Amino acid sequence: MSIIARLKQFFENKKQSYEASAAMIACIVAAAGFALAAGTMGLATYVGPILSCVIFGGAFLLLAFIFWLIGRSKTNVANHELETAKQTASASVSAASTAIKAVTSKPAKSLSTLDTIAAATLLAFLLYLAGRKTPPSVEDRRTLPLS
Numbered sequence: 001m002s003i004i005a006r007l008k009q010f011f012e013n014k015k016q017s018y019e020a021s022a023a024m025i026a027c028i029v030a031a032a033g034f035a036l037a038a039g040t041m042g043l044a045t046y047v048g049p050i051l052s053c054v055i056f057g058g059a060f061l062l063l064a065f066i067f068w069l070i071g072r073s074k075t076n077v078a079n080h081e082l083e084t085a086k087q088t089a090s091a092s093v094s095a096a097s098t099a100i101k102a103v104t105s106k107p108a109k110s111l112s113t114l115d116t117i118a119a120a121t122l123l124a125f126l127l128y129l130a131g132r133k134t135p136p137s138v139e140d141r142r143t144l145p146l147s
Contacts, residue, residue, distance in 0.1 A: 092127045096120050 036056065044052035100120055 088127070092124055095127060096123055 040052050040056050043055060047055070100116055
């Protein structure tokens with residue numbers, strides 16, 4: 001079997017898997033609809049049909065409000081983390097470019113490219129450590145990449 005045939009078979013299998021998942025979700029949605037209808041009718045025998053529908057509608061509005069609050073808080077957290085990452089990256093780039101300019105602008109002592117790269121790498125690593133929320137533990141220091 002050629003590579004092209006294998007890829008075609010792979011994508012066909014994936015497509016069929018997604019189709020089966022879509023059908024399953026449709027059945028779950030229909031089952032949930034019937035369960036809600038049964039709950040509404042069951043509650044209607046005690047409080048009446050109008051009040052039953054109002055109670056279920058209010059419950060779903062409450063759920064929607066709770067999900068909206070959760071989504072809003074997650075969005076705020078994500079935006080804060082993105083802003084922090086932007087500031088850290090900006091500071092790192094600024095500090096590294098300043099260090100490279102300072103190292104390469106000294107005419108009295110000629111530095112090699114390797115020295116400049118080593119200084120910039122050390123500075124970037126120190127900025128990375130300064131940007132961490134907690135200091136690295138002993139295990140983190142053991143697993144730091146060497147390259």
